[in-house]
Amino acid sequence: xxxxxxxxxxxxxxxxxxxxxxxxxxxxxxxxxxxxxxxxxxxxxxxxxxxxxxxxxxxxxxxxxxxxxxxxxxxxxxxxxxxxxxxxxxxxxxxxxxxxxxxxxxxxxxxxxxxxxxxxxxxxxxxxxxxxxxxxxxxxxxxxxxxxxxxxxxxxxxxxxxxxxxxxxxxxxxxxxxxxxxxxxxxxxxxxxxxxxxxxxxxxxxxxxxxxxxxxxxxxxxxxxxxxxxxxxxxxxxxxxxxxx
Amino acid sequence: xxxxxxxxxxxxxxxxxxxxxxxxxxxxxxxxxxxxxxxxxxxxxxxxxxxxxxxxxxxxxxxxxxxxxxxxxxxxxxxxxxxxxxxxxxxxxxxxxxxxxxxxxxxxxxxxxxxxxxxxxxxxxxxxxxxxxxxxxxxxxxxxxxxxxxxxxxxxxxxxxxxxxxxxxxxxxxxxxxxxxxxxxxxxxxxxxxxxxxxxxxxxxxxxxxxxxxxxxxxxxxxxxxxxxxxxxxxxxxxxxxxxx
DNA sequence: CGGGAAGTTGAAGAGCGTCAAAAGTAGTGG
DNA sequence: CCACTACTTTTGACGCTCTTCAACTTCCCG
Numbered sequence: 001x002x003x004x005x006x007x008x009x010x011x012x013x014x015x016x017x018x019x020x021x022x023x024x025x026x027x028x029x030x031x032x033x034x035x036x037x038x039x040x041x042x043x044x045x046x047x048x049x050x051x052x053x054x055x056x057x058x059x060x061x062x063x064x065x066x067x068x069x070x071x072x073x074x075x076x077x078x079x080x081x082x083x084x085x086x087x088x089x090x091x092x093x094x095x096x097x098x099x100x101x102x103x104x105x106x107x108x109x110x111x112x113x114x115x116x117x118x119x120x121x122x123x124x125x126x127x128x129x130x131x132x133x134x135x136x137x138x139x140x141x142x143x144x145x146x147x148x149x150x151x152x153x154x155x156x157x158x159x160x161x162x163x164x165x166x167x168x169x170x171x172x173x174x175x176x177x178x179x180x181x182x183x184x185x186x187x188x189x190x191x192x193x194x195x196x197x198x199x200x201x202x203x204x205x206x207x208x209x210x211x212x213x214x215x216x217x218x219x220x221x222x223x224x225x226x227x228x229x230x231x232x233x234x235x236x237x238x239x240x241x242x243x244x245x
Numbered sequence: 246x247x248x249x250x251x252x253x254x255x256x257x258x259x260x261x262x263x264x265x266x267x268x269x270x271x272x273x274x275x276x277x278x279x280x281x282x283x284x285x286x287x288x289x290x291x292x293x294x295x296x297x298x299x300x301x302x303x304x305x306x307x308x309x310x311x312x313x314x315x316x317x318x319x320x321x322x323x324x325x326x327x328x329x330x331x332x333x334x335x336x337x338x339x340x341x342x343x344x345x346x347x348x349x350x351x352x353x354x355x356x357x358x359x360x361x362x363x364x365x366x367x368x369x370x371x372x373x374x375x376x377x378x379x380x381x382x383x384x385x386x387x388x389x390x391x392x393x394x395x396x397x398x399x400x401x402x403x404x405x406x407x408x409x410x411x412x413x414x415x416x417x418x419x420x421x422x423x424x425x426x427x428x429x430x431x432x433x434x435x436x437x438x439x440x441x442x443x444x445x446x447x448x449x450x451x452x453x454x455x456x457x458x459x460x461x462x463x464x465x466x467x468x469x470x471x472x473x474x475x476x477x478x479x480x481x482x483x484x485x486x487x488x489x490x
Numbered sequence: 491c492g493g494g495a496a497g498t499t500g501a502a503g504a505g506c507g508t509c510a511a512a513a514g515t516a517g518t519g520g
Numbered sequence: 521c522c523a524c525t526a527c528t529t530t531t532g533a534c535g536c537t538c539t540t541c542a543a544c545t546t547c548c549c550g
Contacts, residue, residue, distance in 0.1 A: 080402045082488060088402040103392035131384070138383050139376070145390035147348035152397035157325045157333040159404035160448030164538065195497060203405030205539060210498055227497070227547075243327060409506065440529065450507060455530055472515075472529070 046126045050119040058099070058111040058119070065107045067121050068100030074117025075192045078109045079200065089201035090155075092193060094178065098144060100124070114192050159203045162243060167202040168212040169241035172222065176232060189230040216241065291371045295364040303344070303356040303364070310352045312366050313345030319362025320437045323354045324445065334446035335400075337438060339423065343389060345369070359437045404448045407488060412447040413457040414486035417467065421477060434475040461486065 050069070052058060058069065061080055076093040090109060093099060099119075102108045122130075131138045158167055175189045184190075191198070195206045202209065213230075216222045221238050223231040232238055295314070297303060303314065306325055321338040335354060338344060344364075347353045367375075376383045403412055420434045429435075436443070440451045447454065458475075461467045466483050468476040477483055 080398060082402070082406060084488070086406040088398075088405040090398045090401050101391050101394065103388065103395050108395040109398060132380075135377075135380055135383070138380070138387060142376075142383060142387045142390060143348065145387060145394060146346050149346065149390060149393055149397060150348050150353040152394060152401065153325060153333075153335045153354060156335050156397065156400055156404055157327070159401055160333040160445075161327060161331040200405075206497075207499085207540085208538060211538095214498075243329070451529075452508085452531085453506060456506095459530075 043130075046122060046130075048121045050121045052113045052117050052119070054113055054115050054117075056113045058113065059107050061108065061110045062106050065100060065102060065105055066124055068098070068124060068127050069111075069122070070120040071095050071097045071099070072118040072120050075114040076111055076117055077114055077193060077197055077201075078111045080109050087200045088203070089197055090152075092197075092201070094182075098141070101141070101145060101148075114197070164202075164204055164208050165212050165215070165241055166243040167204065168198075168209060169216065169221075169238050169243075171198065171202055172216075172230060172232065173238060173242055175230075186235075187232045189232065191228050191230060195227075288375075291367060291375075293366045295366045297358050297362050297364070299358055299360050299362075301358045303358065304352050306353065306355045307351050310345060310347060310350055311369055313343070313369060313372050314356075314367070315365040316340050316342045316344070317363045317365050320359040321356055321362055322359055322438060322442055322446075323356045325354050332445045333448070334442055335397075337442075337446070339427075343386070346386070346390060346393075359442070409447075409449055409453050410457050410460070410486055411488040412449065413443075413454060414461065414466075414483050414488075416443060416447055417461075417475060417477065418483060418487050420475075431480075432477045434477065436473050436475060440472075 049072075050058075052074075058076070059065070059067075071093050073095055076097070076099070077089050078091050078093060078099065079087050079089040081087045092114075093111075099111055100107065131141070158170055162170065172189060175191065176186045179189050180186045193201075195209050199206045199209045213222075213224060216238075217224050219237070221232070221234045221241060223233055225231065294317075295303075297319075303321065304310070304312075316338050318340055321342070321344070322334050323336050323338060323344065324332050324334040326332045337359075338356075344356055345352065376386070403415055407415065417434060420436065421431045424434050425431045438446075440454050444451045444454045458467075458469060461483070462469050464482070466477070466479045466486060468478055470476065
């Protein structure tokens with residue numbers, strides 16, 4: 001329900017392996033894992049791996065969308081901007097998440113790596129062809145899209161109706177859930193994104209985010225060992241602060 | 246791109262006709278319109294029409310989602326609420342729009358009619374079965390979901406980063422586009438929803454919405470003949486007020 | 491180390507929310 | 521047809537949350 005990214009997450013990601021398809025969103029859908037050797041070879045001939053350092057633009061809002069991507073390693077943010085530079089981060093993407101699902105022929109948002117990242121890249125025409133041949137792939141994508149819509153609506157509730165304190169607490173709970181999905185403790189939250197990114201995700205300013213972090217910390221609800229990590233000390237208090245739906 | 250509802254819109258709606266399938270979202274996808282007599286009869290035996298007066302709850306967030314719906318006539322709002330009553334309208338749905346697309350077995354939002362409305366109702370198991378048999382139906386739904394995600398992200402940008410004035414102007418432009426889709430003039434906007442609904446959609450209060458309406462009106466950007474209608478007098482000014490992306 | 495970016499803290503101000511009341515609108519029944 | 525009532529919308533005054541602007545501190549990476 002309240003998933004972390006606005007883009008579709010395929011699965012709690014497992015540690016990266018050698019075969020690029022192993023961590024690919026396409027992997028765990030039977031349509032792909034059940035491919036015969038021929039189809040599999042054909043697929044690997046179509047996809048191309050993409051590696052990018054941290055803070056690299058993968059594609060930009062408005063440019064022709066000729067590829068779709070799956071994150072296989074690293075963390076990515078997707079965002080939209082207004083002419084004057086105001087920015088809204090619409091999601092943080094983790095391994096297994098899918099980018100490029102959109103309705104016409106241009107990207108609806110920009111995508112930028114936060115950490116060094118690996119992608120599985122697929123030309124859009126190839127995806128279309130693949131979808132026609134592999135009904136289970138389309139089924140899977142529809143499920144992911146459906147899940148993403150629910151997450152987007154949850155985010156709208158946050159942006160439209162929650163206070164700064166509630167937004168930050170909700171964000172920490174989402175991050176905590178993501179940590180659980182990665183097999184780590186829910187208490188230890190890794191935050192690979194900057195305070196500015198968090199602010200742009202929550203519709204706040206960095207100053208406000210910082211103040212609310214400090215506030216939660218001084219109330220001993222959380223602890224902040226360093227800028228990239230948060231420990232939850234008191235989950236019930238954090239739930240209350242988030243104003244659970 | 247900036248579509249009006251967060252749910253998927255299938256087509257600009259045409260005046261309602263006698264055959265319920267004519268205005269159904271399922272109608273205009275070849276998969277359905279190309280059905281043979283047998284399949285068609287089977288479909289009509291599965292779907293059931295639903296009529297509801299104005300301001301009726303169709304389903305509520307959290308309850309078991311045993312049906313999906315298509316709006317065939319009227320206007321519907323979908324929304325999420327917090328425990329204390331704060332509400333976020335996530336979309337206004339018009340004929341052709343689809344409700345009930347979600348990831349697990351409960352509705353992710355509530356749905357309520359604004360006007361008297363007609364629905365085409367389909368049990369979820371039946372939908373699943375149908376999707377397996379009609380690949381083009383799934384293709385169509387994926388396209389609708391994809392479009393909906395783009396709209397949701399646009400709304401996040403509005404909620405997270407736009408001023409009250411920009412939100413109201415953006416809302417009027419969306420409504421204007423919807424009017425065009427209905428074959429009416431872009432200048433004459435019908436607003437079947439209350440100021441409270443608009444406020445809950447824009448993350449504002451009714452007072453603020455009212456003030457911004459008045460402001461735009463006194464600047465001769467719009468005219469407000471009555472509570473349910475708005476005329477655009479100056480589109481360039483409205484675009485500027487919306488702070489075009 | 492040292493310089494620059496990122497994050498935190500403080501003070502002041504703006505925009506929107508809240509509360510309250512008036513005006514307008516719609517529905518009902520005499 | 522009008523009057524009465526209840527609700528929605530508008531308008532006004534005030535207060536609060538979050539933003540803005542600025543200074544200071546911490547972190548990071550050469």
